[in-house]
Amino acid sequence: MNTSQVTELLDRAATSVTPSETDPAARMLALGRRSVRRRRAWKAAASAAVAVLTLPIVLAVVGRPGVDGQPGTPVRFGGVSVVVPDGWRTSTVQNFNACTAEPRTVYLAAQWDFMPSDSVPPGGGLVVCRSDGEPWMALVERGINPSLDPEQLVVRDEQLLQVEQAGTLGVTSTWTYRPYTGPIEATAALISGDEKRREQLLDRITWPAPPAAPASGGLTLPARITSATTDAPPGNGMVVATDARTLNRIRAALAELSDPVPAGAACVLRGSEAVGISIGEVTVVLGDENCPQAISTGGGRVRIPAGLGEELLGLIVASDRAATERATKD
Amino acid sequence: MGLLRGAGPAGYEDFVAGRYREIVRFGALLAGDSRLGEDLAQEGLIAAYRSWSRLGAPDGRPEAYVRQVMIRAAMRARRRRWRGEVPTEQLPDTSRRGFAEQVDLSVQVFAGLRRLPADQRVVLVLRFWADASEAEVAQTLGVAVGTVKSRTSRALAALRASGLFIESARETL
Numbered sequence: 001m002n003t004s005q006v007t008e009l010l011d012r013a014a015t016s017v018t019p020s021e022t023d024p025a026a027r028m029l030a031l032g033r034r035s036v037r038r039r040r041a042w043k044a045a046a047s048a049a050v051a052v053l054t055l056p057i058v059l060a061v062v063g064r065p066g067v068d069g070q071p072g073t074p075v076r077f078g079g080v081s082v083v084v085p086d087g088w089r090t091s092t093v094q095n096f097n098a099c100t101a102e103p104r105t106v107y108l109a110a111q112w113d114f115m116p117s118d119s120v121p122p123g124g125g126l127v128v129c130r131s132d133g134e135p136w137m138a139l140v141e142r143g144i145n146p147s148l149d150p151e152q153l154v155v156r157d158e159q160l161l162q163v164e165q166a167g168t169l170g171v172t173s174t175w176t177y178r179p180y181t182g183p184i185e186a187t188a189a190l191i192s193g194d195e196k197r198r199e200q201l202l203d204r205i206t207w208p209a210p211p212a213a214p215a216s217g218g219l220t221l222p223a224r225i226t227s228a229t230t231d232a233p234p235g236n237g238m239v240v241a242t243d244a245r246t247l248n249r250i251r252a253a254l255a256e257l258s259d260p261v262p263a264g265a266a267c268v269l270r271g272s273e274a275v276g277i278s279i280g281e282v283t284v285v286l287g288d289e290n291c292p293q294a295i296s297t298g299g300g301r302v303r304i305p306a307g308l309g310e311e312l313l314g315l316i317v318a319s320d321r322a323a324t325e326r327a328t329k330d
Numbered sequence: 331m332g333l334l335r336g337a338g339p340a341g342y343e344d345f346v347a348g349r350y351r352e353i354v355r356f357g358a359l360l361a362g363d364s365r366l367g368e369d370l371a372q373e374g375l376i377a378a379y380r381s382w383s384r385l386g387a388p389d390g391r392p393e394a395y396v397r398q399v400m401i402r403a404a405m406r407a408r409r410r411r412w413r414g415e416v417p418t419e420q421l422p423d424t425s426r427r428g429f430a431e432q433v434d435l436s437v438q439v440f441a442g443l444r445r446l447p448a449d450q451r452v453v454l455v456l457r458f459w460a461d462a463s464e465a466e467v468a469q470t471l472g473v474a475v476g477t478v479k480s481r482t483s484r485a486l487a488a489l490r491a492s493g494l495f496i497e498s499a500r501e502t503l
Contacts, residue, residue, distance in 0.1 A: 003458060006486065009439050010459040014355040016436035017364045019371075024350040025343040031372060032338070032379025172472055 034324075072204065077108045078141040078187030081206040096138045098171045098190060099129035107138035112190065133173045135193035137201050144178045144188035146283065146297075148231050148276035153180055153269040153285060153295065159207040160295060166190060177202060181210045181297045211299040217260040220298030222281045225251050229278040232317050241319035250277070250312055254284060257294060259303040266301060267291035275309035277316070286312065339382040345392055346375055353396055359455040360404040362444035374399040397460075401470060404452055442492045450485035453478055 021027050072083040075090060084090055088104045096109035150162040160181050166174040175198055178188035189205055191198045214220050225247045229240045241247060273288040282298035286309035294304045353374065358367030374396035378385055385392040443451050449471075456462045456470065457478075464482075468475045 006454070006458040006489070007461075009435070009489075010359055010455065013436040013439035013443070014359055014459065016434075017355045017358045017367065019351055019354040019368055020365070021350070021368070024375075025338075025347040028346045028350075028372065028375045028379065029338040029343060031376050032342075035376045036380060172474060 031324075075106070075108070077139045079208050080139055080187045080189070082106060082137070082139060082189075083204040085201075085204070096140055096190070098138070098166070098174055098192075099131060101131035101134070101136045101138065101171075101192065103131075103134040103136055105136050107136070107140075109138055109140045111142040112138065112140045129171045131192060132171045133192070133194075135197050135201070137192070138190040139187055140190065141187050142185045144176045144186075144190075145184060146178070146180055146186075147271070148229070148278060148283065149271040149274065150180065150269075150276075150285075151271050153274070155266045156202065157205075157207060159210050160297075161207070177205075179207050179210065180295075181299070182208060211297075213260065213300040216258065217300075217302070218258045219254055219284060219294060219296035219300040219302055220282060221251065221254055221284075221296065222279060222298075225279045227278075227280065228312075228316050230276060230313055230316050232313065232320075239317050239320035240323075241316040242323070243319055246315050246319040249315060250279070253308065253312060254279075254294075257302040257304055261293050261301045261303060267293055269293065269295065275313045277312060339379070339386060341386045342379060342382050345378075349393055350375075353393070353400075356397060356455070356460070357400055357404075358440070359443065359459055360400060360452055362440050362446070362451060364440070370400045370403055371396075373403050398470070401452055401456070404448055405471070438492075442489050445492070446485050446488055450481045450488070453481040454485040454489075457482055 072085045072088070074081060074083050084106050085104070088106055090106045090108060091102075092108045094110050096107050096112035098112065101107065144162075146162060147164070150164055152163040154161050154163055156177075159179050162176075162178050162180040164176050165172075166176050171192065173194070174190055174192045176188055176190050179186050186208075189202070191201050193201065211220070227240055227242050228247055228250050232239045241250070267287065267290075269285050269287045269291050273290050274285050276283055276285045282296050284294055284296050286294040286304055288309060289306050292304050292306060293301060294308075295301045350371070354364070354368045354371045356367070357370035357374070358364040361367045361370055377399045378392050378396050381395065382392075384390060385395055443454075446454065452471070453467055456467045457464070462470065464475050464478045467478045471478070
């Protein structure tokens with residue numbers, strides 16, 4: 001076997017493909033416009049969520065359990081507290097560049113650049129970041145947004161954290177952590193280093209307190225739902241349901257959930273196995289059989305029956321498909 | 331209701347009309363399925379529509395952007411159940427068949443691709459179809475070069491075990 005055989009096979013397979021769209025330009029134009037309209041609606045919903053979610057958040061103070069006793073200097077930034085390890089330094093910057101981060105430094109930044117242009121070598125080519133693999137941390141006020149299907153949702157220090165590998169080009173050792181139940185632009189942490197070091201550094205952070213679970217024991221839900229948005233395979237593109245029948249079924253299914261998960265019994269909701277649904281003011285994430293629990297960003301964590309996430313996803317996809325057909329048919 | 335032409339951002343429709351087939355083919359290889367590949371292509375092109383004010387510039391490189399979106403979507407799909415896909419459990423044992431008995435080769439290639447984990451499939455397509463170097467693939471995916479090597483090696487081993495290479499070689503004799 002040689003590589004030219006592989007190329008030949010892939011070429012043959014590729015050339016056998018004929019797109020089903022007979023007028024792709026018109027189709028993509030229609031879908032593109034629809035996507036822009038959705039994004040505008042999404043942003044409007046997100047703004048409403050910020051207003052609602054910001055209210056119950058109470059800033060934690062340095063000295064909470066879990067932080068006591070760690071050597072270092074406490075620093076507060078953007079509603080987050082971190083105990084800077086002895087021997088490390090802090091650096092306040094406007095735009096954090098992960099590629100040029102110095103080891104043993106805690107950066108405090110307003111925002112971060114995914115791939116700053118000054119990291120790219122003159123004339124292009126591979127970006128080699130000296131910061132890759134080195135231990136450092138950055139607290140950034142903007143730039144890490146909540147995702148509908150986060151890589152992991154873990155409970156840390158009573159806070160639900162969205163954990164994702166940053167995948168920053170050239171800095172593969174970086175992971176991001178942000179409160180999932182906080183406002184859209186919540187302060188987040190970027191932490192670099194091996195897994196053990198990242199865990200140690202994460203332990204030094206105290207996050208804002210999460211919203212309390214509702215007294216009923218269920219999930220906090222909006223009083224009225226005007227849309228339900230999720231992402232769907234294969235490309236995990238955004239799909240949305242707006243018809244009243246679908247929305248009523250979704251809300252009823254979520255409102256029925258009333259079996260709260262006791263403290264300490266929360267499992268890790270993984271994006272590969274969970275379904276995230278934005279219903280206006282809050283997002284609900286439902287796990288599968290590996291973690292049969294659901295959370296609401298408005299508060300609450302409950303046990304769920306098997307297959308509920310799949311069922312609700314199916315409802316939204318069907319509704320979206322029907323709307324798309326109506327919008328694009330001649 | 332008919333769809334109006336010529337009302338989109340300047341150059342977008344021409345780009346789609348000119349490159350759609352090749353972009354779908356790239357998607358088909360990434361997904362291991364032509365229908366899912368077209369879904370991936372459309373997701374990339376929708377993203378391009380939203381960013382066309384930047385991509386439509388002379389140095390905008392819209393196809394590179396579309397491909398990057400498609401790759402990321404294909405990799406993300408790795409972490410989700412791929413509900414629309416029905417993977418083939420067992421490939422036909424082509425190693426014991428003669429060329430005359432062979433079913434359409436391209437169908438078998440796609441079946442072989444579908445059996446690969448998405449991260450291996452993406453690496454294979456980028457290396458051997460898009461002709462990217464190991465370093466370029468590593469940078470595109472945000473992984474180490476060693477990871478690219480190991481994924482390539484595993485993907486080739488899986489395809490070798492499927493017997494596709496033997497049949498392909500026979501056919502080209």
